[in-house]
Amino acid sequence: MPGTEQRTFDAFVREIAEPVRRYLARRTDPDTAEEAFAETLLVCWRRVADLPSEPLPWVFVVARNCLANAERSRRRRDRLVHRLRTVEPPAVAPGPGDGPDHAPVHAAMAKLRAADAEVLRLWAWEDLTPPQIALVLGVSENAAAIRLHRAKRRLREALGKAGPAAGHVGSERREQR
């Protein structure tokens, strides 16, 4: 029944569209995010008969895989584009959250291992609980909780070294030991 499937899909997309768009916007450039979002919708449509009742952790996994493939395609394109950029580099508009006020946070996140930064993004930005993080990362709940705990500690340490702008967070390190 295509009509039923389309209605199901429409409701599904309206539920997940903004969380998934934000998920992608936090991890890549706007063009790649848009490409990965369209691909995510396509994957979900192909599985419209199997969509889970609690879609968010599941659809983040779909989006992550689509993003990985979109970025692979982009890197191939960039090999060519790079030669052009050396002649005329494009102006890069700062994105939201990229302002100088947030530089210490981004710098601290950049110092972390990729796995630590990702578990923190899922926790703070996607607002997931450790069990939901476990679903997205494909690990046990216990492993997710331990990773999150360690990642918080490492971020506090990195922020503590980043300067006074984030010093109030670094002062909590004692409790993490």
Add this chain to the structure above:
Amino acid sequence: MSEPNQPDQDLRAVLRSADPAASLTPLEHDRITRMVNTTSSQPAGAPGASRRPRRRPVLLGLAGAAGVAAAAFAVVSALTPAATAATRIALPAGDGGMAAGSCLAISPESLAPLPLAFQGAVQKVTGDVVTLEVTHVFRGEPGSTVEIEQPDLTAGDFSAFDFAVGQDYLIAAGDLDPAQPELEVALCGLSGPTSPELRAVYEKAFG
């Protein structure tokens, strides 16, 4: 592990203040309608999606050992992948904790929890190091190139596949030890030469 507590709330507030998506403009209702219509104009369950037939699961180990280990793994150390650097994976000699007979039938459910899965073609074999170019990512961030230290197949029962230059492989890896950052490659046929059957299981598991 307890949350929320004040230090955690403070840390989350700091992170949220730097959220790159904080000012992302939501899509308008009509725009979503157009995207839904465009997407759903394609056939649901298209080739490559979850409805692809999957039969005759590849079974390189022994089946029927229910209640024993669900899958065998070999220890892997994966370095942080970068855009240009290869992800390095090492398979130790020995049986990798796997005993013949501990394998169950391959299923999407066995693969689904694993955080890293990709398809790659062997570019070269130098000594015991196999270099694969990643051609498709099912899950995770393997980077563009992965190096695998090929085990001594005579030293243990390693799911009975060898790497050959030019051959295509499906590789899945998981993190079995939460105390360590290293991943472990899934064996028992969960990783192996690409075949339509194994590919279908991967698509079902990670699609």
